[in-house]
Amino acid sequence: MIENLQKKMVSGGEAIVQSLLQNDVDTVFGIPGAQTYPIFDALARVQSRIRTIGARHEQAAAYMAFGYAKSLGCPGVYSVVPGPGVLNTMAALCTAWGANVPVLCLTGQIPREAMGKLRGHLHELPDQIATLKTLTKWSVRIERASDAPKIINEAFRIMSSGRPGPVSVEMCWDDMAQNEMVGILPRAEIDPLPPVKKSEIESAVKLIRNANNPIILVGSGALHASDAVLKLAEVLQAPVGAFRGGRGVVSEDHVLGVSSVAAHDLWRDSDVLIGIGTRLEMPYMRWSNPMGAVVNPLAPPHLIRIDIDPLEMTRLVPHAGIVADSNEGTRALTKALKAHYKPRPTALSDIAYSKDWAKEKVQEIKPHVDYLKVIRAALPRDGFFVEEISQIGFASQFAFPVYEPRTYVTCGFQGNLGFGFQAALGVKAGNPDKVVISVTGDGGFMFGVQELATAAQENIGLITIIMNNSAFANVRRDMRRIYKRSPIGSDLQNPDFIALSEAFGIKAYAVGDPAGLKGALETVIKEGGPAVIEVKVDRNTEKSPWKYILMTYS
Numbered sequence: 001m002i003e004n005l006q007k008k009m010v011s012g013g014e015a016i017v018q019s020l021l022q023n024d025v026d027t028v029f030g031i032p033g034a035q036t037y038p039i040f041d042a043l044a045r046v047q048s049r050i051r052t053i054g055a056r057h058e059q060a061a062a063y064m065a066f067g068y069a070k071s072l073g074c075p076g077v078y079s080v081v082p083g084p085g086v087l088n089t090m091a092a093l094c095t096a097w098g099a100n101v102p103v104l105c106l107t108g109q110i111p112r113e114a115m116g117k118l119r120g121h122l123h124e125l126p127d128q129i130a131t132l133k134t135l136t137k138w139s140v141r142i143e144r145a146s147d148a149p150k151i152i153n154e155a156f157r158i159m160s161s162g163r164p165g166p167v168s169v170e171m172c173w174d175d176m177a178q179n180e181m182v183g184i185l186p187r188a189e190i191d192p193l194p195p196v197k198k199s200e201i202e203s204a205v206k207l208i209r210n211a212n213n214p215i216i217l218v219g220s221g222a223l224h225a226s227d228a229v230l231k232l233a234e235v236l237q238a239p240v241g242a243f244r245g246g247r248g249v250v251s252e253d254h255v256l257g258v259s260s261v262a263a264h265d266l267w268r269d270s271d272v273l274i275g276i277g278t279r280l281e282m283p284y285m286r287w288s289n290p291m292g293a294v295v296n297p298l299a300p301p302h303l304i305r306i307d308i309d310p311l312e313m314t315r316l317v318p319h320a321g322i323v324a325d326s327n328e329g330t331r332a333l334t335k336a337l338k339a340h341y342k343p344r345p346t347a348l349s350d351i352a353y354s355k356d357w358a359k360e361k362v363q364e365i366k367p368h369v370d371y372l373k374v375i376r377a378a379l380p381r382d383g384f385f386v387e388e389i390s391q392i393g394f395a396s397q398f399a400f401p402v403y404e405p406r407t408y409v410t411c412g413f414q415g416n417l418g419f420g421f422q423a424a425l426g427v428k429a430g431n432p433d434k435v436v437i438s439v440t441g442d443g444g445f446m447f448g449v450q451e452l453a454t455a456a457q458e459n460i461g462l463i464t465i466i467m468n469n470s471a472f473a474n475v476r477r478d479m480r481r482i483y484k485r486s487p488i489g490s491d492l493q494n495p496d497f498i499a500l501s502e503a504f505g506i507k508a509y510a511v512g513d514p515a516g517l518k519g520a521l522e523t524v525i526k527e528g529g530p531a532v533i534e535v536k537v538d539r540n541t542e543k544s545p546w547k548y549i550l551m552t553y554s
Contacts, residue, residue: 005183012176013038015148016106016169017046018184022149023156025077027051027429028106029064033081035108035123038176040079053429053458056450058085060422062092062105063448067426069101070409071384073224075159076426079106082170083123086132091416092423093135096166099245099412100220102159105132105168109141112172132168142171145180153188161191163221163309193325194308196332203320204274204304204333209340211272211302213347214238217263218326220245220412221277221307223405225327229276230256232334237343238274239266239351243282244387244410248402255348260398262358264551266351274304274333277326280316281413287551306330358398361553365543368395368467370514371535375437375465376400378521383435384409384427388420390441391474391537392467395545417472418447421464425451428462428529435463435525442468442494452504452532461529463521466497469539477544501532508532 016039028050032040043052055061058080069076080089086107096103109128110121118126125131132139138158142151151169159167208214214236222229226249233240233256240250241263250257258266264287273283305318306329313321322329363369368391379385385400386409387393402408409427411419424438445466455462472490479487501508509520517535524531547553
């Protein structure tokens with residue numbers, strides 16, 4: 001069948017773009033440059049089918065692709081020039097690698113005749129593919145236009161199969177412009193899921209059968225398995241918690257959905273922990289040891305893991321490991337348990353008690369909990385909340401209830417300062433009919449402030465809340481505590497964010513308390529964005545959220 005495909009004369013750039021269309025790509029983020037002109041020329045020909053969103057910095061283009069992919073659960077695509085252009089996207093690529101997000105980087109390369117000669121050609125790197133391989137599942141060069149469909153399809157297969165992740169594809173400047181007879185292929189086929197092994201399910205059932213206090217923790221690998229996880233939780237009457245990536249898999253307003261603080265309270269008495277699609281950073285790198293070292297991962301509670309990546313079973317060894325897709329593995333475990341498990345009579349009341357206790361406990365984290373309440377009340381259930389490395393971002397990990405999968409967008413363990421506003425633009429671009437709120441600190445926002453121009457030009461209706469405490473507050477607090485002196489490099493002199501936003505053509509509002517934020521949010525949600533809301537915060541009185549992340553509260 002493939003051999004009989006009709007061929008046509010196209011450039012390498014057009015072959016790439018036609019292959020994107022075959023794989024249902026409808027949005028590409030990027031900045032054109034000499035080595036990628038053929039790609040952007042081809043994108044200009046298909047504007048009715050692919051929206052091309054131009055960024056003001058390469059890093060932002062990649063973060064937008066990350067946010068788009070993270071929120072939709074499908075590949076995000078960006079294109080930038082090689083060398084410094086690609087290097088400017090490495091922070092976003094490492095976020096995609098760490099958060100298991102399928103992102104495709106399309107880039108160029110110096111002319112073929114200059115490859116390997118290190119003569120200092122425009123944007124030359126000693127070995128770009130080798131550099132990219134450190135952060136991607138696959139990095140490859142297209143040698144000629146006729147090879148583009150096969151390689152682009154392979155890129156889609158690799159980044160979407162098994163454990164998702166980023167890939168990169170490059171093509172030499174001159175090869176990309178060369179015309180050749182090319183047959184465009186049908187869309188890529190994703191690898192079949194690994195079969196669920198009966199023996200692995202049986203081992204897990206043996207551990208669970210006599211347990212009194214099972215608990216389930218989920219990660220981003222379970223975002224597509226919401227129904228399956230809830231059914232397992234209902235059979236066990238077990239609480240379901242998450243740290244970051246898995247939030248919303250089971251809604252936190254469901255009787256079995258719990259915050260991380262409530263999960264910690266329940267975990268201390270649990271006798272079986274079921275981890276689904278998660279690295280289990282929270283219990284074994286946060287709760288067991290605040291300094292981050294894994295402490296005796298085989299200690300009780302007995303650990304069961306369901307993960308599609310077999311290497312996870314060696315990184316944190318479980319008592320029973322199920323190597324399977326989260327949805328398939330969880331459904332198989334639930335089916336096997338139905339006839340073998342009877343929940344304890346007080347399970348639901350114990351969960352309810354911990355939920356109420358945790359909700360009340362975290363109220364002390366002022367003022368951020370009060371602002372988070374306002375945001376939660378204003379944001380529809382299916383709206384998106386994009387966190388940031390900031391005081392309110394940290395507080396949101398335990399004090400912002402999440403109701404649906406993918407609606408809490410996080411950078412995961414990478415902790416990339418400045419990712420939030422830029423990624424949120426991609427979230428909104430992919431979800432134009434949903435409310436998207438980016439919550440950022442003043443320091444992180446300035447990493448991508450230039451993208452206000454992108455929001456205005458592309459009419460990306462993102463709502464951005466800047467919590468302005470004129471500091472990198474975590475750094476400032478830690479250095480004062482550890483070294484007992486005034487810190488350097490953490491006090492910030494900021495621009496007038498209202499005037500700056502308005503200079504970009506963005507509506508802006510200044511508020512000083514939760515009531516003011518409530519009014520501003522009601523206005524911008526009704527009118528539509530883009531909009532910026534600045535919230536002034538006193539850095540000397542705001543409470544650190546870290547005791548409820550490391551669980552060092554008394």
